[in-house]
Amino acid sequence: MKYLSRPEEIVLLAIWKLGKSAYGVTIRKHVQEATNKYWSIGAIYVPLERLERKGFVHSYSSEPTAERGGRSKRYFEITEDGLEALEELKKVNQAIWSGYPGIVSDK
Amino acid sequence: MKYLSRPEEIVLLAIWKLGKSAYGVTIRKHVQEATNKYWSIGAIYVPLERLERKGFVHSYSSEPTAERGGRSKRYFEITEDGLEALEELKKVNQAIWSGYPGIVSDK
DNA sequence: TATTAGTTCTACACCATAGAACTAATAATT
DNA sequence: AATTATTAGTTCTATGGTGTAGAACTAATA
Numbered sequence: 001m002k003y004l005s006r007p008e009e010i011v012l013l014a015i016w017k018l019g020k021s022a023y024g025v026t027i028r029k030h031v032q033e034a035t036n037k038y039w040s041i042g043a044i045y046v047p048l049e050r051l052e053r054k055g056f057v058h059s060y061s062s063e064p065t066a067e068r069g070g071r072s073k074r075y076f077e078i079t080e081d082g083l084e085a086l087e088e089l090k091k092v093n094q095a096i097w098s099g100y101p102g103i104v105s106d107k
Numbered sequence: 108m109k110y111l112s113r114p115e116e117i118v119l120l121a122i123w124k125l126g127k128s129a130y131g132v133t134i135r136k137h138v139q140e141a142t143n144k145y146w147s148i149g150a151i152y153v154p155l156e157r158l159e160r161k162g163f164v165h166s167y168s169s170e171p172t173a174e175r176g177g178r179s180k181r182y183f184e185i186t187e188d189g190l191e192a193l194e195e196l197k198k199v200n201q202a203i204w205s206g207y208p209g210i211v212s213d214k
Numbered sequence: 215t216a217t218t219a220g221t222t223c224t225a226c227a228c229c230a231t232a233g234a235a236c237t238a239a240t241a242a243t244t
Numbered sequence: 245a246a247t248t249a250t251t252a253g254t255t256c257t258a259t260g261g262t263g264t265a266g267a268a269c270t271a272a273t274a
Contacts, residue, residue: 005229005262006113013203025253034202040232045254050229068240068251090209093200095141096120102197104211112230112262131221147265152221157262175218175273215274222269229262236255243248 003092004056004085007047010035012086015057015076023062023073024048048076056082110199111163111192114154117142119193122164122183130169130180131155155183163189 004012014030015022028044051057057076064072078086097103111119121137122129135151158164164183171179185193204210 002263003113006110006116007230009113010203013207017206023253035199036202040230041254042233042256043231045256046230049255064239065252070240070251071238071253073253086207090204090207092142093204095143096117097197097200099124100120100193100197109230114263132219147263148221149223149266150264152223153263156222171272172219177218177273178220178271180219181221217274218272220270220272223267225265227263230260232258234256237253239250239252241248241250244246 003089004051005047007043008051008056009089011044011047012051012056012078012082015078015082016086020075020077022076025073027076051082052076054081055079056085110196111158112154114150115158115163116196118151118154119158119163119185119189122185122189123193127182127184129183132180134183158189159183161188162186163192 003009010031011027014027014034018026018030024041024045027048028039028041031044032039048057048059052059056079058079059074059076062073062075064070110116117138118134121134121141125133125137131148131152134155135146135148138151139146155164155166159166163186165186166181166183169180169182171177
């Protein structure tokens, strides 16, 4: 299994953390805060599209909300395969970083 | 500063860990063991080339050794910029993974 | 001349990233 | 009430860069 690219990893983790409230705008906000960097709109939506095509996330449209501009949102949720990919990635990360200063390997 | 791609991260960490003995073949071996996956020759050397172009590593040729096929090796060493990039990456990794089960954030 | 350790080369599909354009809702204006 | 402005949100698309494979090449000893 190929691993996820870094943007895919970052976006997928954001979805995992956001749970039920994961849609384009909240994901982007979360990612920008976590990485402390500007992310363009495309830098979020393109990986989202690819994650969905690969089966790591699934999306559905909500009802519009009754606020100005409150159009229907496209919510994302992580799939079983997505969870597995995260576990796999976690293992690889721990393996490659183990021994580096400031990294606690929890065994 | 853009982050390193994943192959670049993996290869750079391998160089860091290998220290004085980092050259193409040992790097490849180390990376394959750490990730438990097959890596083609190009999958190692191309990122190496790019890391050098970006100033994260530096390379030099050794004297040939006196063994069959023992031609001169191209050793790699991590630069100051490379070390900084690793520190930056470590921070990003900790930020995006914090809160995920099985991750110890050492604060 | 054969064999071996090691590196260079290169091709191509896929990915990263930016941001303009589009959509569909409510609010303001006449 | 009809029209226009504003807003939240998503879709689209272009382009340069990256990921990955492995064949070809090189330079040493057997």
